[in-house]
Amino acid sequence: MKAIQKYTEQELVALLKQRDPNAFSYLYDNYAAALNGIVRNFISDDQLADSVLQDSFVKIWNQASTFDSIKGRLFTWMSSIVRNTAIDTLRSKDWKNSRQNVELTDNNSEIAADNALNIDAIGLRKFVGGLRDEYKMVVEMCYFDGFSQSDIAQTTGVPLGTVKTRLRKALLELRSRIKQ
Known part of the structure; x- marks a missing residue:
């Protein structure tokens, strides 16, 4: 021992x-x-x-x-x-x-469908649709498509700092529109 x-x-x-x-x-x-x-x-x-x-x-x-x-x-x-x-x-x-290649189970697709319905039910897409095109693009890519800020920059060719600025300005504008 x-x-x-x-x-x-x-x-x-x-x-x-x-x-x-x-x-x-x-x-x-x-x-x-x-x-x-x-x-x-x-x-x-x-x-x-x-x-x-x-x-x-x-x-x-x-x-x-x-x-x-x-x-x-x-x-x-x-x-x-x-x-x-x-x-x-x-x-x-x-x-x-x-993570992108994970097989969707019935439960995962139900969750995704519920989230899409919730976004549409509160009219969020309508508010995002009213944004300037460059703001709308980054919001949709980030929050609806699940891209990170660096992924958005890489995909679109826009500098990362510009993506961050546009996203911040878009969120501030959305906040003010939703409060009205």
């Missing part, structure tokens, strides 16, 4: 910086569950969450030499790596493309 090794945070960091595989095993055994909880706050898909956790531990291993105990605790540093990895995954084009 193997003796259970325990490390202080300083010892663990020193061994990780020396690339000690036993220290990494200890790190994984003692922190994986907590870090997996952070991943699950962002990603519900089991396979993707496991992949993000694995990628995070690879980053932790590769970046262990950059950890500075003066700036914070080891767990805080690892948590930020995990959180950033999860966010980067959600922002990636591969993930967005995989």
